Amino acid sequence: MTSNNxxxxxxxxxxxxxxxxxxxxxxxxxxxxAKAEGPYLFDADGNRYTDYHCAFGANVLGHRxxxxxxxIAEVNESVDLIGAGVLELEVEVAELLVSAIPCADQIAFCxxxxxxxxxxxxxxxxxxxxxxxxKFQGGYHGWHDYVxxxxxxxRQMMNSFDPMSDGILYDAARHTKIxxxxxxTAVEEYIKANPGEVAAIIIEPIAHNMGAxxxxxxxxxxxxxxxxxxxxxxxxDEVITGFRHALGGYQSIVGVTPDLATFxxxxxxxxxxxxxxxxxxxxxxxxxxxxxxxxxxxxFNGTPSSLAAxxxxxxxxxxxxxxxxxxxxxDYLRKQIDQIIARHGIKAQTAGFGxxxxxxxxxxxxxxxxxxxxxxxxxxxxxxxxLIAGRHIFQPLQLKRLYLSLSHDQSVLNDTLELIxxxxxxxxxxxxx
Numbered sequence: 001m002t003s004n005n006x007x008x009x010x011x012x013x014x015x016x017x018x019x020x021x022x023x024x025x026x027x028x029x030x031x032x033x034a035k036a037e038g039p040y041l042f043d044a045d046g047n048r049y050t051d052y053h054c055a056f057g058a059n060v061l062g063h064r065x066x067x068x069x070x071x072i073a074e075v076n077e078s079v080d081l082i083g084a085g086v087l088e089l090e091v092e093v094a095e096l097l098v099s100a101i102p103c104a105d106q107i108a109f110c111x112x113x114x115x116x117x118x119x120x121x122x123x124x125x126x127x128x129x130x131x132x133x134x135k136f137q138g139g140y141h142g143w144h145d146y147v148x149x150x151x152x153x154x155r156q157m158m159n160s161f162d163p164m165s166d167g168i169l170y171d172a173a174r175h176t177k178i179x180x181x182x183x184x185t186a187v188e189e190y191i192k193a194n195p196g197e198v199a200a201i202i203i204e205p206i207a208h209n210m211g212a213x214x215x216x217x218x219x220x221x222x223x224x225x226x227x228x229x230x231x232x233x234x235x236x237d238e239v240i241t242g243f244r245h246a247l248g249g250y251q252s253i254v255g256v257t258p259d260l261a262t263f264x265x266x267x268x269x270x271x272x273x274x275x276x277x278x279x280x281x282x283x284x285x286x287x288x289x290x291x292x293x294x295x296x297x298x299x300f301n302g303t304p305s306s307l308a309a310x311x312x313x314x315x316x317x318x319x320x321x322x323x324x325x326x327x328x329x330x331d332y333l334r335k336q337i338d339q340i341i342a343r344h345g346i347k348a349q350t351a352g353f354g355x356x357x358x359x360x361x362x363x364x365x366x367x368x369x370x371x372x373x374x375x376x377x378x379x380x381x382x383x384x385x386x387l388i389a390g391r392h393i394f395q396p397l398q399l400k401r402l403y404l405s406l407s408h409d410q411s412v413l414n415d416t417l418e419l420i421x422x423x424x425x426x427x428x429x430x431x432x433x
Contacts, residue, residue, distance in 0.1 A: 004044035008032035027388055027396055036063035038407035041393060049391040050416060054403035056395075057208075057356070060244050060266035060326075061316055062407025068269050071312035072305045079304050093307045096314050097277065100247040102257045103236070104277035108286050109302040113239035113264030114142030116274035117202065119286075119296050120260045121146055124200035124233035126294045127282050132194065134201045136181040138369030140164075140209035141202055141237050145172040151209065152399060155373055181207055181368040182215060184222035191230050200233040200260075205250040208240040208401045210369055211358050212351040220256040227259070233282065236261040242275075243267050244326075244403075245354045247317055268309035269316075272300070322406065326355040329404050333357055333413050340421050344428040347376070355404040359383065372399055379427055386423035392416060 002010075009030030013019040020026055035042040039062055041049040051063070061068065075089065094107040101107075110116055121133055133146065137158055141147040148164045150157075161173060177198075179186045191198050201223060207213040227234040235258055238249040242263040246252045249261060260278035267273050276283070276296075285294040300306075316322070334350040334357055341348045341359070348361045360366070361383070362374040380398040387394050394402055404413075 005030045005032045008044055024395070024397060027393070028385060038062045038064075039405060039409075039412050047391060049393050050412060051393045052387075052402040052404070052416075053393045053395055054405055055270060056265065057240055057244060057401070057403045058265040058268070059270045059403075059405050060355070061269040061313065062405040063270070065269055065312075065316065065407075067316050068271075068309050068312045071308040072271070075304050075308040081300070081303055083299060087302070087304065087307075089304055089307050089311070090302050093310050093314075096311065097275065100252075100314070101242075101261065101263075101277045102248055102251050103259065103261050103279065105280035106278065106283040108276045108283065108296055109307070110274035110276070110296070110298050111272045111300045111303070111306075112142075112274045113237075113262060114144060114274070115298070116239065116262035116264055116276050117141040117147065117235075117237055118144045119294075120235050120262050120276050120278075121200060121202065122296075123260060123276070123278070123282055123285060123294050124235065126285055126292070127233060128199040128231060130197055130199035131175045132177060132198045133175065134177045134179055134187065134190065134198060136203055136207070136369075137178050138181060138210035138213070138372070139202075139204050139207055139237070141204075141239075145169045146176055147202065149173055149176065150178045153369070155370075158370065180370065181213060182219045183368065184219050184226065187223065188226050191226060191232065195230075198230070198232050200235050201227060202235040202237055204237045204240065205254060205256075206241050206245075206353055206356075207369075208356055210372055211360060211399045211401050212353055212356055213366060213368065213372070214353060215254075216367065217254055217256075220254055224256050224258075233260060234258040238262060239264040239274075240266075240356070240401075243313065243317060244356065246323060247314065267313060268306055269313045271306045271309040272303070273306045273310060316406075323354070326404065326406065329408060329410070329413065330355045330357055332410065333404065333417075336413075336417050337420060340417070340424050344424045346379075346424055346428055346431075348379070352401070356401050357404070358399070358401050360399070375399060382427060383423055386426065387416075387419060390419045390423075392419060 032044040033041050034044045041051050097107045098104045137150050140151050145168045150162045153162045205215050238261050242249040243266040263275040286296045337350045351360050361376040361379040377398040384394045
């Protein structure tokens with residue numbers, strides 16, 4: 001008898017390319033989710049799953065958080081999408097964000113993190129009158145042609161153009177220079193060798209798109225100095241780090257203030273949003289018309305329901321002890337997993353920051369993408385598949401980060417740790433065979 005999961009997946013194959021909204025959502029066996037609540041998902045056959053995917057990190061409060069749910073319901077009683085004039089809600093949310101984010105004199109709203117990085121790069125080019133941008137190997141800053149390259153590259157492709165998709169326009173991508181993460185010397189040498197050419201550096205201050213490679217504090221301070229001295233716009237891509245690690249983003253933790261920063265994901269705990277925050281001198285170009293203006297249109301920019309979700313999320317994350325709790329949960333989970341790894345003699349280690357975590361299947365230090373090429377991808381995927389088979393939702397790709405939410409608690413983690421212990425024991429037995 002065909003299950004509900006299989007039936008829905010079969011229908012999806014007919015009308016959705018590949019049967020999923022992206023290949024990265026493929027979990028192996030067909031799964032059609034029907035309900036979400038707190039740290040759990042429920043499929044069309046009624047099975048419960050523990051969620052460590054958290055919608056690519058967006059659900060920082062947990063699924064269907066009551067405060068967010070009620071805020072959206074309340075705003076929908078009085079207003080929906082208008083697209084003209086200004087709403088007081090837009091002003092309130094912008095004021096909240098400006099007060100929280102160190103680099104923010106002004107905020108511009110859009111609908112996704114990819115849109116935010118696209119607009120930030122356009123702003124930087126308009127402001128400087130230059131074309132080139134620098135991104136770092138292993139980083140991901142969205143789907144657009146300027147940056148959709150050199151993510152999880154092979155060793156052979158690391159130092160060459162490595163597009164993430166067919167159809168990327170090389171004429172746009174060729175203006176992007178790929179450099180190694182945590183290497184300020186390489187950045188400074190390139191900028192000095194190409195004076196007046198580089199418009200912007202865009203960087204994840206914690207490179208969560210290759211797991212959890214943390215920028216060295218001195219590296220970020222050096223980037224701030226280099227960009228200031230050379231008239232380059234420094235952009236922090238905080239689409240993952242923002243709101244998840246601190247209300248003000250990682251910039252508020254590390255004490256380095258960029259010119260522009262982009263946000264999304266956890267800003268609404270599960271609803272569409274993109275934010276560009278920055279200094280007035282650059283941001284004011286979005287509000288202009290005529291010479292020097294930067295167009296940033298979008299019918300759904302500042303959708304009331306999404307703004308209500310931002311406001312409610314910020315209010316929830318502002319409560320005393322919230323970030324302490326997220327960090328304590330992450331520290332507890334990583335410590336327990338490291339003990340399991342040691343007990344079973346697996347060549348692996350945990351990594352992460354706050355509520356972001358994963359297991360790397362290699363040992364030794366790491367500071368850039370090249371170091372991660374030591375990862376045993378086969379073991380990594382076997383581990384992830386074992387957890388998925390045990391009804392735990394992971395990103396089913398090696399090196400990809402996992403998340404906790406405020407709805408996870410230690411009892412949830414302890415159940416997961418039992419499954420991780422079993423999975424690691426199986427990996428150790430197969431290695432010894």
